[in-house]
Amino acid sequence: MKIVILGSGNVAYHLAKAFAEKNIPVAQVFGRNEKDLKEISAQLEIPFSTEKLEDADFYLLAVNDDAVTDLSKKILKTNCLVAHTSGSLPKEALEGHYRKASFYPLQTFSKSKPLNYSEIPFFVEAENLPDLEILENLALKISTNVMKSDFEKRKYIHLTAVFACNFVNHLFARAKEISDAQHIPFEYFLPLIKETTEKIYEVEPKLAQTGPAVRNDERVLVLHEQLIADEEHLKIYKTLNESIKKMYEL
Amino acid sequence: MKIVILGSGNVAYHLAKAFAEKNIPVAQVFGRNEKDLKEISAQLEIPFSTEKLEDADFYLLAVNDDAVTDLSKKILKTNCLVAHTSGSLPKEALEGHYRKASFYPLQTFSKSKPLNYSEIPFFVEAENLPDLEILENLALKISTNVMKSDFEKRKYIHLTAVFACNFVNHLFARAKEISDAQHIPFEYFLPLIKETTEKIYEVEPKLAQTGPAVRNDERVLVLHEQLIADEEHLKIYKTLNESIKKMYEL
Numbered sequence: 001m002k003i004v005i006l007g008s009g010n011v012a013y014h015l016a017k018a019f020a021e022k023n024i025p026v027a028q029v030f031g032r033n034e035k036d037l038k039e040i041s042a043q044l045e046i047p048f049s050t051e052k053l054e055d056a057d058f059y060l061l062a063v064n065d066d067a068v069t070d071l072s073k074k075i076l077k078t079n080c081l082v083a084h085t086s087g088s089l090p091k092e093a094l095e096g097h098y099r100k101a102s103f104y105p106l107q108t109f110s111k112s113k114p115l116n117y118s119e120i121p122f123f124v125e126a127e128n129l130p131d132l133e134i135l136e137n138l139a140l141k142i143s144t145n146v147m148k149s150d151f152e153k154r155k156y157i158h159l160t161a162v163f164a165c166n167f168v169n170h171l172f173a174r175a176k177e178i179s180d181a182q183h184i185p186f187e188y189f190l191p192l193i194k195e196t197t198e199k200i201y202e203v204e205p206k207l208a209q210t211g212p213a214v215r216n217d218e219r220v221l222v223l224h225e226q227l228i229a230d231e232e233h234l235k236i237y238k239t240l241n242e243s244i245k246k247m248y249e250l
Numbered sequence: 251m252k253i254v255i256l257g258s259g260n261v262a263y264h265l266a267k268a269f270a271e272k273n274i275p276v277a278q279v280f281g282r283n284e285k286d287l288k289e290i291s292a293q294l295e296i297p298f299s300t301e302k303l304e305d306a307d308f309y310l311l312a313v314n315d316d317a318v319t320d321l322s323k324k325i326l327k328t329n330c331l332v333a334h335t336s337g338s339l340p341k342e343a344l345e346g347h348y349r350k351a352s353f354y355p356l357q358t359f360s361k362s363k364p365l366n367y368s369e370i371p372f373f374v375e376a377e378n379l380p381d382l383e384i385l386e387n388l389a390l391k392i393s394t395n396v397m398k399s400d401f402e403k404r405k406y407i408h409l410t411a412v413f414a415c416n417f418v419n420h421l422f423a424r425a426k427e428i429s430d431a432q433h434i435p436f437e438y439f440l441p442l443i444k445e446t447t448e449k450i451y452e453v454e455p456k457l458a459q460t461g462p463a464v465r466n467d468e469r470v471l472v473l474h475e476q477l478i479a480d481e482e483h484l485k486i487y488k489t490l491n492e493s494i495k496k497m498y499e500l
Binding site: 110115165201208214242243 | 314338360362363366369370403409410412413415416418423424425426429431432442443447448449451459460462464467473474477478482485489493494
């Protein structure tokens with residue numbers, strides 16, 4: 001199967017790298033950003049183009065949601081399989097006369113940070129069983145964790161990931177603002193953060209909750225509200241404490 | 251130095267265990283909960299009592315904030331050092347005619363989960379330099395990470411920890427509600443959570459932000475708001491997305 005990856009961002013880079021590590025040939029990386037394409041091409045020894053899309057059996061669009069439809073129209077071939085990597089788009093967001101699919105890796109990708117691809121859950125969807133099997137087999141070469149998932153399920157997976165990943169990172173960023181303002185090195189909090197997330201491998205998060213809200217410790221909650229100088233911090237503080245109290249019926 | 255630990259909860263247990271692992275003798279664990287005291291006593295070979303407080307040079311109160319003052323009154327000895335382990339109480343919350351101090355470990359403790367104590371930051375405070383040195387030396391036997399910190403600083407450390415630990419765990423609990431409702435195993439999200447928190451060892455969280463809000467992807471934000479069935483989930487979703495947009499001036 002001849003594979004072309006469209007895109008040159010973090011997802012495109014890591015998927016190309018994951019294929020390369022398993023000796024799955026990629027015939028081309030295609031996109032608009034020549035600088036990024038060149039880097040991927042040089043590092044992974046894959047031809048690139050910004051202009052002429054190579055003929056292939058499988059086109060994988062690893063681009064931002066809002067670029068998927070326009071880019072998908074560039075694939076004029078009909079006897080091929082085309083998948084996007086989005087958690088929040090149906091496969092019908094692909095516009096062309098080919099077989100449509102989705103190939104969604106549940107992970108947060110940064111170019112600079114190496115990843116263990118074998119742990120990444122892949123969610124695949126296709127129009128028919130043979131295509132589904134192609135995608136499952138391809139994902140299974142990279143990862144041990146491959147599941148079938150239609151858009152109805154995939155969009156909830158993405159929503160859950162926003163809470164468990166994007167919002168969590170934002171809390172780290174807001175926490176760092178508080179410690180920075182007091183000249184407290186954020187490094188002090190890394191062992192605590194590590195333990196907080198390692199704990200959920202063993203204990204259900206609802207049972208692992210600690211802190212003033214779950215103890216209904218009004219004295220500390222009032223003290224903290226007095227300490228908080230930033231309006232956004234205060235909104236987050238109140239919203240999450242209220243949510244904790246509701247969860248534990250306090 | 252003769253040490254007595256007051257309390258039988260998670261913090262008391264782990265501090266007693268940390269001392270035991272470094273062959274620092276603890277003369278007694280003292281508290282109200284005989285069952286928990288018996289367990290600590292049996293596992294760590296430390297005498298316990300629910301009635302008669304042993305004579306000691308250093309009393310360490312590892313109990314909930316709201317129990318500190320009452321318990322501290324039970325120490326009638328004057329020629330001794332007494333510390334609590336709270337992030338949100340001044341050392342003056344201790345009521346007695348002894349030398350007062352604070353010995354604050356920045357970590358989340360669960361009884362069932364073993365911890366690497368050497369990584370835990372300890373924040374110590376005392377009335378005078380000799381007592382401060384006693385506490386620093388004691389903490390340095392357990393941890394490589396010991397800092398002086400008065401209450402003014404300590405309360406901000408605790409506030410930061412609420413954002414970086416307590417709130418993060420609550421987001422995991424709320425995320426799990428969303429995935430549970432769709433029969434999506436929460437285990438799928440563990441590699442993503444692991445990567446999210448490992449990333450902050452290398453990249454500042456503000457620079458590592460991903461997700462629909464930081465991309466200002468209104469289509470996905472609206473889609474997600476339509477998917478969310480629970481009022482508390484929606485409040486969290488809106489509050490944190492607004493906060494992300496404000497941080498990046500979107």
